Amino acid sequence: MVRVLVTDYREQEQNAAMLGGKALHLFRLKQWGLQVPPFVVLSAQAFFQWRSNNQALPESIKEELEKHIAKWDAQYFAVRSSMAAEDGAEASYAGMMDTFLFVPASQIIEAVNNCFGSADSKRAQIYHEKHSQAREHESAAVVIQEMIPSEVSGVAFSRAPVGDSSLCYVESAFGLGEGVVSGTVEVDRFYADRWENLVASYIAQKETMVTHNRDAIRSPHTHQVEVPMNMAAKATLDPQMALEVVRATLTIERNMRCPADVEWATHQGALYLLQARPITTELPALEYFIDTNLSESYPGLISPMGASFVRRVYETVHRRVGAVLGLSAKRQKINEGAYQTLIANVGGHLYYNLQSYYRMLLSVPGGKATVDNWHRMIGGARNLDVIIDNVDEHSKGELLSYYAAIINLTLRHKTIFRKFARQKNRQLVEFLEYFRGEKDPKEIPKALDRAIEEASDFALTSLNDLLIMLSTRKIVDLLGRHGYPETVLPELIVTQEGIESLKPLAGLESLCESIVDPKRFLDTFRAAIDEADSTSEQPYSGIYTALVQAGFENEKHCVERYLEVYGHRCFEELKLESLAFSQSPLEFFRLLSWKLKVPKATALSDRSEEKPSAPVQLTGFSGWWLKILTRFAQRTIATREETRFIRGAYFGLVRTALLAMLRRLKRDYPGCFCEVDVQDFFGLTLEQLLEFADGKTSAQELAKQAKDNSQWAAGSKVFPEFFCRILGANGKDAWFLRTDVAGQQSYEIENGVLGTGLGASAGRVEGIPLAISDPREAFEVDDLSEYILVTKNTDPAWVFIMAQCAGLVSEKGSLLSHTAIIGRELGIPTVVGVKNAVSRLGSQEHIVLDGNTGIILAPEQEIKGENSTA
Incomplete structure (x- = not known):
């Protein structure tokens, strides 16, 4: 039987209905390692005793509750309901029961009685009947929580409730969150992607805020006041705190395994989670994309011709891989959709479709380890949001074929x-x-x-x-x-x-x-x-x-x-x-x-010089x-x-x-192709050329198609490494392609550390950062020997530039990326996988790069710590 006063997480799972949704989720937030103000729960057992005691809390419960909260040394408390059916799939019960804020210890029992009493209110009864809830769902618990005197409060949604639901959304205001929830104060709005990058912020001119009314003797103990003039235009959250809210919200979603909305507050620089609940509205599925090492080969914009060609080649090559590894005809047929969608063209930039790649990789013996190894090679880690179910076990014949192919290729x-x-x-x-x-x-x-x-x-x-x-x-x-x-x-x-x-x-x-x-x-x-x-x-x-x-x-x-x-x-x-x-x-x-x-x-x-001693000394069989x-x-x-x-x-x-082909078209159809230049021609696709070859399209129509898409190179030049979008959405709807949403980021420099990544080639060097996106930009510098190249990624042609530099830094990559391999071959200190390196380092006059630790510092700083990834 559940206790009347519940303080221990271990008690709640078996008695969830007696605690209600709000209390249940508070216990879970604590278990997931998130910061929650101290709280205690009066379970539905207390509610039943309250009812049978003429709607008054029994003395034994009062004494136990008062004794417990006296340990907190708190001045004020929040008293909130926690309905048994609250935040369920059928009904949320939002706002059906009363909440009391800044309750002094002397008024807690009164607030609890009033909170229980709201379960029998007229509005609650109407809500029960409207949602056809059974009588037992009317039972209620109450959460008594230490009140956080927040400087800033708000709400956050792991899936934005309006607009692009692939983004996370945060609203914040000065003071208490009551004004945000009720919609009575002006709020700042922040959007972030699901990789915790702030992509847009809208700062309001704030006129009002809700604060503690210290003059109030009875509830409510809050009131609305004017925002001081010197704060009105100031952002309520700096980028780091906004992203901390996003990070916590995504953590909650991943643990809940469904979209979540969160109420939060900040006090003295710390973030507190006040409550969390699943979003009951049905939302469309998301699909995930990554360009980590693909952008080494196809950085920035790619022509429609190039994109159509790459998609076909990837499909053809990986279908053949499956055949060589001995995948059954049935499995190959299941994989067909994945083969065809491995590569996505989003706004003129190529991405791996992670759902398709994971499905293909999981079809190979090795399971999730194969996915992890793939990420080890290209950089990054397995995206836990991408879940691929229903991958059949491999037959003995498939396993034999797979291992035979690997052994043959190895030997x-x-x-x-x-x-x-x-x-x-x-x-x-x-x-x-x-x-x-x-x-x-x-x-x-x-x-x-x-x-x-x-x-x-x-x-x-x-x-x-x-x-x-x-x-x-x-x-x-x-x-x-x-x-x-x-x-x-x-x-x-x-x-x-x-x-x-x-x-x-x-x-x-x-x-x-x-x-x-x-x-x-x-x-x-x-x-x-x-x-x-x-x-x-x-x-x-x-x-x-x-x-x-x-x-x-x-x-x-x-x-x-x-x-x-x-x-x-x-x-x-x-x-x-x-x-x-x-x-x-x-x-x-x-x-x-x-x-x-x-x-x-x-x-x-x-290679002829004497080499340093080996970094590893193993003997016997291991050596x-x-x-x-x-x-x-x-x-x-x-x-x-x-x-x-x-x-x-x-x-x-x-x-x-x-x-x-373009030369011959100009020769054979001068009237149509005389004004079609090379860029126009690459605005076509391979499929359009094949339609022309098969007689389905005339030369005049082909030339018109080329001119109609001649502006393909005028698109965005900046693309995120990761992004997701609503399943089946048009590629033009990606958030980074919309003109009203601009990517934003701010960086803190702590202890002189400018960035961290993966040390890919040993050595320590100090130099001038040369942050560029195209190797030809380096042609403006006659002597690169004092420069550290900083770029998003490199391809083989960068080697002409890389060989002249003192050090190499790239935003993307792994130990097996092109930057890492060439850095080791050239003997140049190299760090890869430094998040936002171009933005972070480009404005610095000098930087210190340590290829052993993966740390990049401002000059005159000691390099400490282990290798890590920003």
């Missing part, structure tokens, strides 16, 4: 990937010859469609990523068993043979050394660029002629050789609309002229096993970068094909 890794490289290079040559020779523009989309199907071979690169996940996980487990932290992993997985991504840099260094008279060479090169046409099959022909005539025949051959090998490279090389160096003489000129001005890179690691695992991890990581190079060449092939 024959070198052979398999050498064969893959030869095969893809041969296919690239064959397709390139075809596209250069094909005269009919309608045949090119069909050939591209075939090339996409043959791209399924890139499934091997995803399987290689799986091997990276498995090997690094085993290394971390082995280290942990011997007392080593995960932070030593970066030093263990530095590749020993150099990686493909660095070769264009070495080639460019050699090219620069071959130029005898750099100034005259560049003048000659630049003068000839104006005659070059990026849509031409030979955009460098006039430049080569000019160089030879100026006496630079040897240099011309060096440029030609470099472009033959690395001409498919470019900045943002996996975005089809980004012209390669071989297609854009101006882009290559800008890189070459800058490289000729800057000092030769000194950060390149010299042997660690050596095997680290060598294999190094090989798979190097393979990852090598296959990036092949992938870049493959995208370069597609870019060449599309430009060839």
Whole structure:
């Protein structure tokens, strides 16, 4: 039987109906580690005794209650109802019973009697009848809680009640929350995403507030007063406290497993949760997106053509992965929807659809560990809000096929990937010859469609990523068993043979050394660029002629050789609309002229130098096993970068094909395509090209489609790493694309710490932060040796810039991201995963970066603490 006076959480679960919704949730808030003012509950047993005692609290209960609250040393109390059916799915009972605030100890018994009495009020009886509630639901409990003399109070919703319900919503006002709940005072409004980033705030001109009325002898002990003039326009919450409210609200939602609304208050800088309840209104489901490492390949805006191509390639490749790993036909059919929606184009930016990715990953043996390992590789952690149910257990046949595929790929890794490289290079040559020779523009989309199907071979690169996940996980487990932290992993997985991504840099260094008279060479090169046409099959022909005539025949051959090998490279090389160096003489000129001005890179690691002692010393079987695992991890990581190079060449092939198609369209349909430029053309999609190839669309209609979408590059340039939206919503409805909602953030600097992330390459360095979003912005700086590069993420073309810098910082990434791998290869101190690094660090004059701890400090600060992620 439940006690009359309940103080212990362990009692409440079995007796929830006797405590009511409000009290039940207060106990749970305490269990979840949230700060709740001291409280005690008079259960429904007390209510029944109150009723049978002529609606008066029995003396025994009075004595027990008064004895208990005397321990709190509180001056005032809040007395609130807690109905048995309160905050239920059928009825909320909000406002049906009385609440008393700032009740002195001498008036608590009177307030309890009045609170119980409101259960029999006329309004409560009408509410019972309207919602067809049974008589037992009329039972009530009462919460007696220490009163918080709040400076600021308000409400918060884990799903915004109006507008975009994917956002969290906070309302706040000066004084007590009574005015916010009743709607009688002006409130500030804050919106935040579900990753605790403040995205919008609206600060009201506040005229009134509710405060304690110290002159009141009886209830109510509150009154409404004017807000002091010097506070009227001031924000009630600073960004940090607003986000603390959001953080607590989301914690409550995740523990309740349903949307929640919360009443809260702040006092002397501390946040108190006063009550919480589930939101009973049915809300649409949410879908979650992340661009963590996808933005390395496709930063910022991507053309409609590029987006449609990437979606098709991901679908094709991952369907093949499932087949290679032996997934049953039934499971492959179930996964089909996931394969088709792995990539989402939101406002011109590419995201992983987490529901689709998780479903695909969970279909592979390993379950949630596979999802965790995937996040370990790309950065971030598994999103607990994304729940995938009904994943069938794997059959014995599937398990055997899976482990056979993994063992085969592990044992024959070198052979398999050498064969893959030869095969893809041969296919690239064959397709390139075809596209250069094909005269009919309608045949090119069909050939591209075939090339996409043959791209399924890139499934091997995803399987290689799986091997990276498995090997690094085993290394971390082995280290942990011997007392080593995960932070030593970066030093263990530095590749020993150099990686493909660095070769264009070495080639460019050699090219620069071959130029005898750099100034005259560049003048000659630049003068000839104006005659070059990026849509031409030979955009460098006039430049080569000019160089030879100026006496630079040897240099011309060096440029030609470099472009033959690395001409498919470019900045943002996996975005089809980004012209390669071989297609854009101006882009290559800008890189070459800058490289000729800057000092030769000194950060390149010299593998022949004596290395420091190993960070881990294991003996016996463990030492042997660690050596095997680290060598294999190094090989798979190097393979990852090598296959990036092949992938870049493959995208370069597609870019060449599309430009060839545009040339032929201009030639065959001059009336339609004379005004369609390269940017217009990339505003089309692969599906539109295929419709033209199949005769479903005329040349005139295709040209019109291109011009209609010619403004695709005028969209937003800033995209959050994470976001969610209502399931099935239009991508244009994402909060960060609406002009009336601007992202906002404020940062505190504590103890000189400017940011923390994951130490990815060891070393400590002080330098000037160079916060940029495009590597070409660095061309304005002649000597980067004193600069620490700060960016959201990098792709292979950033290596030209990275090699010149003293340190590297990126907002996104993991130990296996491009920034981390190149940082280790170049021997440059590197920290990845520093939240909002560009905003935080860009305004600093100098910063200190520690690649061992992952901490970034203001100068003259001691680096302390463990590795952590902001």
